[in-house]
Amino acid sequence: MPELIFTHSTRLSFGVELELQCLNTRDYDLSTTAQELLKLLADLPCGGEVKPEITQSMIEVNSAVHQHHEELLENLVAIRDVMVGKAELLNVRIAGGGTHPFQMWSDRRIFEGERYEMLWNKYGYLAKQFTVFGQHIHIGCSSGDEAVRLVHLMSYYVPAFIALSAASPFYQNQDTHFSSSRLTSINAFPLSGTMPFAANWREFSDYYFQMKNLGIIESMKDFYWDIRPKPEYGTIELRICDTPLTVEKAAALAALAQTLALRMLRDPGKVPDERHYLAYRHNRFNAARYGLSGEFIDAVTGRRCELGELVCQTLDGLWDHARALGTTQPLQLLYESAVARRNDADWLRAFYQETQSFSDVAHRSADIWAGVPAPDARRRTA
Numbered sequence: 001m002p003e004l005i006f007t008h009s010t011r012l013s014f015g016v017e018l019e020l021q022c023l024n025t026r027d028y029d030l031s032t033t034a035q036e037l038l039k040l041l042a043d044l045p046c047g048g049e050v051k052p053e054i055t056q057s058m059i060e061v062n063s064a065v066h067q068h069h070e071e072l073l074e075n076l077v078a079i080r081d082v083m084v085g086k087a088e089l090l091n092v093r094i095a096g097g098g099t100h101p102f103q104m105w106s107d108r109r110i111f112e113g114e115r116y117e118m119l120w121n122k123y124g125y126l127a128k129q130f131t132v133f134g135q136h137i138h139i140g141c142s143s144g145d146e147a148v149r150l151v152h153l154m155s156y157y158v159p160a161f162i163a164l165s166a167a168s169p170f171y172q173n174q175d176t177h178f179s180s181s182r183l184t185s186i187n188a189f190p191l192s193g194t195m196p197f198a199a200n201w202r203e204f205s206d207y208y209f210q211m212k213n214l215g216i217i218e219s220m221k222d223f224y225w226d227i228r229p230k231p232e233y234g235t236i237e238l239r240i241c242d243t244p245l246t247v248e249k250a251a252a253l254a255a256l257a258q259t260l261a262l263r264m265l266r267d268p269g270k271v272p273d274e275r276h277y278l279a280y281r282h283n284r285f286n287a288a289r290y291g292l293s294g295e296f297i298d299a300v301t302g303r304r305c306e307l308g309e310l311v312c313q314t315l316d317g318l319w320d321h322a323r324a325l326g327t328t329q330p331l332q333l334l335y336e337s338a339v340a341r342r343n344d345a346d347w348l349r350a351f352y353q354e355t356q357s358f359s360d361v362a363h364r365s366a367d368i369w370a371g372v373p374a375p376d377a378r379r380r381t382a
Helices: 035-039 070-086 114-123 125-129 144-155 158-165 182-187 199-212 249-265 272-291 305-316 319-325 329-342 344-355 360-367
Strands: 014-026 049-052 060-063 092-095 136-142 227-230 235-242 295-297 302-307
Touching: 014 070, 014 235, 014 249, 035 049, 035 060, 035 070, 035 114, 049 329, 060 070, 060 235, 060 319, 070 092, 070 249, 070 329, 092 249, 092 360, 114 125, 136 249, 144 227, 144 235, 144 249, 158 249, 158 305, 158 329, 182 272, 249 295, 249 319, 249 329, 249 344, 272 295, 295 305, 319 329, 344 360
Parallel strands: none
Antiparallel strands: 014 060, 014 092, 014 136, 049 060, 136 235, 227 235, 295 302
């Protein structure tokens, strides 16, 4: 059987992809203006690119590849500012958040393109329901074996990333009572969840070609796993986060992934333990449902704690690595969020309680994304 080629990249280089909402300025429902906006953003002067997504109410922002948090944040701020300015020409606002609070999936239109049409034909209404918004984080790896190892080691922290990034408490005019309701849309796809356990790149490559020969997949894009290797980029791709309300939070989450990866690379004796997957779905659900107050179970030790406590303890073990990378400031923001047990979902829910208006929630989310300060900074998350 042939071996899947893994394109080597610079260790610990990183970048992000952000799926964003296109809103009209009348009632702040989703608009269908992605195609027009993409034309205005065809040539970004600040590095990175803006791409279409599965429906015409979404766009995807890709940062350039970076080594340092400050450079990534500067890049994201520059892209955001250009994008916000161009969107205003179309009477469109841009917002983060994992779901739009009141849009109806049946109103969505599939973006023109061979792959999007294939997904519509294959998955039916699930394709339109996939109008949800996530952050993907890429971490550079020097080899396929290293990528497989990091995927499995990083999977232990998936619930922490879910809880920290959760920003989708509302869906279709309802409070879902979830911190991240976005994940329920992803769960419906047959190739979601976790990558099968593999000891090395050879084992993973064999699995990949078996799935391809069976006609179940055509490429790595068909795996909707929480974390997957991205061999054409030479990275692992963490796909579990909701899109945060701010670029600062997005850059901080990427800094956490980079810092965790450094610690893992500095400890080559640390090997993945398949037993962690015994509690994976339990921990993942609790993170999506309860956020930083959700329960986490270490399946190897049997220890139980709140996810906020897990985040704090994890960060306490990362400060030396963070100083080496220059990520102490963004990690401190996440630490404060974990101590307070508050994420973007909590802020959105509190704002709705004050206004009783989902339209106001979407409007305020667009303001926050554009960098307009919140009236009460104490209510804001990292």
